[in-house]
Amino acid sequence: MNFLIIGGDAAGMSAASRAKRNQPDLNVTVLEKTTDVSYSACGMPYNIADPDREIEDLVVRQAQVFREKQGIRLLTGHCAEKIRPADQTVSGTAADGSDFSFSYDHLLIATGASPIKPEIPGVDLPGVMVLKTLDEGRKIKAFLKAHPVRKAVIIGMGYIALEMCEALHERGIRVDMVKPRPRLLPWMEETLSGVVREELESNGVGVHDGHVIERIEQAEAGLKVACPDLTLEGELVLIAIGVTPNSRIAADAGITPGLSDAIAVNKALQTSAPNIFAAGDCADAVHVVTGEKTWIPLALRANRGGWAVADTVCGKKTELPGIVGTAVFKVFDLQVARTGLTSAEAEKAGFEPAEVMIKSRSRAHRHPNGAPIWVQMVGDRKSGRLLGAQMVGREGAAHRINAPAVALHTRMTVDQFSQSDLAYAPPFGPTWDPLLTAANQLLKKM
Amino acid sequence: MNFLIIGGDAAGMSAASRAKRNQPDLNVTVLEKTTDVSYSACGMPYNIADPDREIEDLVVRQAQVFREKQGIRLLTGHCAEKIRPADQTVSGTAADGSDFSFSYDHLLIATGASPIKPEIPGVDLPGVMVLKTLDEGRKIKAFLKAHPVRKAVIIGMGYIALEMCEALHERGIRVDMVKPRPRLLPWMEETLSGVVREELESNGVGVHDGHVIERIEQAEAGLKVACPDLTLEGELVLIAIGVTPNSRIAADAGITPGLSDAIAVNKALQTSAPNIFAAGDCADAVHVVTGEKTWIPLALRANRGGWAVADTVCGKKTELPGIVGTAVFKVFDLQVARTGLTSAEAEKAGFEPAEVMIKSRSRAHRHPNGAPIWVQMVGDRKSGRLLGAQMVGREGAAHRINAPAVALHTRMTVDQFSQSDLAYAPPFGPTWDPLLTAANQLLKKM
Structure with missing residues (x-):
């Protein structure tokens, strides 16, 4: 067969x-x-951040292993x-x-x-890059090696854009980010996206949302990204709009x-x-x-x-139950995570969403080195169901999101979730986990 | 009323x-x-670790706040x-x-x-301490301030014992731990408890399990804890056996x-x-x-x-659904977490447990600064239900445990849990989260 x-x-x-x-x-x-198979695509920004690592480092398994050890007819x-x-x-x-x-x-x-390329003049100029395949990562690394890049412009502000922003920053490159739509991370609750913006800006990143990009053109010392009321310059332009x-x-x-x-x-x-x-x-x-x-x-x-x-x-019919939209990414020292629906998505899907945003701490009362942690949570007024959560914090956000993710899979209500027996010890959170505080507050609105 | x-x-x-x-x-x-109300009892070991912090720092709300602001007749x-x-x-x-x-x-x-005190001679000698109330914490801090303590003996190896071990170690005190039963953390899967033991020993802690304690007695320069084949000395003895x-x-x-x-x-x-x-x-x-x-x-x-x-x-009858036995603690640089049942507990409760132990990584393939992470997972062969999980790791164990905790509340099967949409980004885990790898492996045994 x-x-x-x-x-x-x-x-x-x-x-x-x-x-x-x-x-x-x-x-x-x-x-x-x-020519590339089986590599960690998500690892590319972190690899690009380090000039001493080879991009080939991301290959998980070599083609000949698939061919010789596993007997797969792999035709690159x-x-x-x-x-x-x-x-x-x-x-x-x-x-x-x-x-x-x-x-x-x-x-x-x-x-x-x-990667989507916008239909504007200049998207094919040398120095204008995208990142999806290993070969595209290879080209970015080669470009950074061959050219002294001091400034870069990233068009787009999604996961890849933000991860690449940090990667370029780590290499000592000053980064400007620009996109046509207003609001950074528009799906995020505004307080939370405000925290992310502050993190970017405090690291010297220019965040220019709400600027329509008209064209990319050659400049004296590199490239120019031209908007009606803004011109950004850099030796490298990365397009990361999705x-x-x-x-x-x-x-x-x-x-x-x-x-x-x-x-x-x-x-x-x-x-x-x-x-x-x-x-x-x-x-x-x-x-x-x-x-x-x-x-x-x-x-x-x-x-x-x-x-x-x-x-x-192979004869064992297998069905996947589906996804709940869990995602996490790192923006400098911040962990940003989400699962399920935003309030707007919930409304669109026919729910009657109630929403809450709370600020808590990553560690117990007076425990040293704690940091703020923000939680947004959405529930359905009609059924009582938990519909989604978002978190931002310097620690403890990335893995915490998995608890509401599991709750979404099992259609837990906010009330049930608020009663879950989550882990507590002073170095890892307050007695009432930030997720429980959010759920308790959300209940009052439902 | x-x-x-x-x-x-x-x-x-x-x-x-x-x-x-x-x-x-x-x-x-x-x-x-x-005389003490409303303090963070769990925070005491961390407070004791720091000679510059006052124990009163752990008081969350002063008595007069309860009395004057909240109108509670609080009689200390x-x-x-x-x-x-x-x-x-x-x-x-x-x-x-x-x-x-x-x-x-x-x-x-x-x-x-x-705190339980064993019925052995010497438990009331000066320098023999327990820790549960703020006043007991106060006494330990005062003792450490008044006496030059270079060595301490902790009787017991549970959460408090381990947290206090680290606290005393941080103050430059060499710690020996001793208990009658063999095995450190007997409820833990042996590989995982071995990792904890190694962490203790590599920090210079003496771990003496399987030693019956016969008596505590005054020694030349402090106290002696005498077992049939072992004598441990220290200026301070902490009893933490539960x-x-x-x-x-x-x-x-x-x-x-x-x-x-x-x-x-x-x-x-x-x-x-x-x-x-x-x-x-x-x-x-x-x-x-x-x-x-x-x-x-x-x-x-x-x-x-x-x-x-x-x-x-107040007229709104409220029932609690119960607990799933989630707990987390820190042992030096390790995060140790559990939820649900051990294999032995599952068997005792009438389940037919299958168990798995896997070693994974805290970050993605080749991502810098990753660390090993160990997961043990238990499921029921009859019903397919997830019954429990344990984790140990330098990062990413404490909050990850909340995902299986929520799954236990909703009686998820291992198969359902293995299909949950957990967060992934290279700085925070492999594509297949260690919990999913454990669930996938456990499924093969069920």
């Missing part, structure tokens, strides 16, 4: 490895258009171009210019996502599209076409809180999706 | 404050035998001695030698727990006792006697995982119990 996989990143290689472990005699073929430099569901074949072009065509019994589309799913090949094959141009899949990651699955950043998912489709391209879901498809292909 | 409370610590003062907030015209009287130096349920009165002796008697409509027994509930006053009044000599209460914290409640370390609780009674004296439950009783007394 032939299990064919398009894409050799998180979802694709997870599926390939697991399928071979499940069923060693299965023919597993992976078509990867680049193979760009899949066309799926023919009627014939069960995939054709494309290899790096040497030759054409290829493979037939499959089961196909997994794991083509990932690509990603879009690589779903064209699926759409061309007549496969039903899903949310945000992702490929629509059911809980078993099956697309509308027989024997064709999709997983990772190119596929949509069910949001457990709303019960509706969502598209949140993150690493854990990609790995999990790969495993689930491999199990199903 | 008279609401009378015996004990002015966590449960008692929480109840008093909340009752007054709920219903300002309620007569709230608190009988506290010591009042030792309650007898409850007469038939008359609805409590009598006792005040510090000035006078007798008192108060009648109540509702009574809360919040008498806490006391606590026992202060339930005598309840038993004498004919109130039904519960587990471990605690006072038996229902979910509304009601004892067997009409209008008499018990909360805090003197009362038992329901363990959500087993559905059986348990006695785990910890601060959060005490505060929560105080609130619940106050709400019930």
Whole structure:
């Protein structure tokens, strides 16, 4: 039986490895258009921060390990171009210019996502970069090595933009961030996003939200990002305004599209076409809180999706319950975390949200070296359900978010959550954990 | 209406404050035998560690605030001695030698727990200390100030013993710990307790488990703790072998006792006697995982119990769902956390436990400054339910434990927990959170 996989990143290689472990005699073929497979994409900003680390350091498993130790037919430099569901074949072009065509019994589309480039003049100038693939990371590192970069401009203010901001700052580069929409992290409760802004600004980062970018152009000593009332200069411009799913090949094959141009899949990651699955950043998912489709391209879901498809292909049909939208990132010394819905998202999904924001401490009363910790929490007035939480703090925010995340999976009410037996010791929090204080306060509003 | 409370610590003062907030015209009287109320008992080891901090620093709210701002009749130096349920009165002796008697409509027994002293010669020698009340903390600090203590012996190896070990070590005191039973932290999976032992020993702490203590005696330069095959010397001996509930006053009044000599209460914290409640370390609780009674004296439950009783007394009957046995503590640079049942406890409770122990990392692949993290997890083969987890690590263990804690409250299966959408970013963990890796491995054994 032939299990064919398009894409050799998180979802694709997870599926390939697991399928071979499940069923060693299965023919597993992976078509990867680049030369890189199985690397920690999320680790790139941290790697870029350190001039002494090689980008290749992020490779988790070498291609020959997949080939020789695991028996996977891993074909790099193979760009899949066309799926023919009627014939069960995939054709494309290899790096040497030759054409290829493979037939499959089961196909997994794991083509990932690509950075969005704004339609403005200058986006293709030298020194204008994006970051999604290892090769893009490689180019940024090479550029930083070859050029004396003192200033950089980042277009966008999402996770990658913020992580790259810190990475460049660590290399002694002064960073300006700019985006058209007003408000940094618009999904965040305003007090919390204010804390993040302050952290950026106190580290010398220019935060310019609400500036439409008109063009990028060559300047005397590098590049210029021009807005109607603002011009930012730097030797490097990073575009990080988000990603879009690589779903064209699926759409061309007549496969039903899903949310945000992702490929629509059911809980078993099956697309509308027989024997064709999709997983990772190119596929949509069910949001457990709303019960509706969502598209949140993150690493854990990609790995999990790969495993689930491999199990199903090997005869053990596996369904994923869905995601709750948990995410965490670091902004200098701050941990920023969220799970579930914002108040606005809750309203849009038909809930009657009540919302609370509290400020607590990361350690007990008078315990040395404590820091403030902010928690926002959303509940539904009708059902009493917990709908979401956001946290910001210098310590104790990143892992704490997992408690409400689990609560969302099990549809806990705010009342039930407020009674949960969370850990307490003075070095790790107040007796009433900040999450419990938030839940207690939220109850009063519901 | 008279609401009378015996004990002015966590449960008692929480109840008093909340009752007054709920219903300002309620007569709230608190009988506290010591002179201290409302202090952070759990903070004492950390305060003792620092010679420059005053122990009074741990007082959260001064007595006069309760009296003047909150209108609570707070009587310190009042030792309650007898409850007469038939008359609805409590009598006792005040510090000035006078007798008192108060009648109540509702009574809360919040008498806490006391340190257990072993029945061996020498436990009352000067320099032999226990730690539970603020006054005991005060005495330890005064002793350390007055005497040049270079070595100390701690009898016991539980939370308080370990926290005090670190506190004394921070003050430059060499510490030996000793206890009769073999194994440090016997409830812990052996690999994990081995990590804790190594942390203690690498900090120069002597860990002497399996030594029966015969007596404490005066030595030339301090005290000697004598075991059949071991003699430990120190200027200070701390006894920290556990606590026992202060339930005598309840038993004498004919109130039904519960587990471990605690006072038996229902979910509304009601004892067997009409209008008499018990909360805090003197009362038992329901363990959500087993559905059986348990006695785990910890601060959060005490505060929560105080609130619940106050709400019930004020006409809003409130029941607590129970605890899942979550606890966390710090041992030098280690975070040690647990929730739910151990494998042995699970077996005793009638489950068919499967157990797994995994070692993972606190940060992503190749992310700088990561540290090992160990997770033990227990599930039930029959029902598939998650039953408990333990974690040890230099970072990321303390707050992570809250995710399985919430899962236990909602009776999640290991399979469901393994599918939860936990946060991921390279500075905070691997893509597969250590908890998910543990759950995935545990599933294979179930």
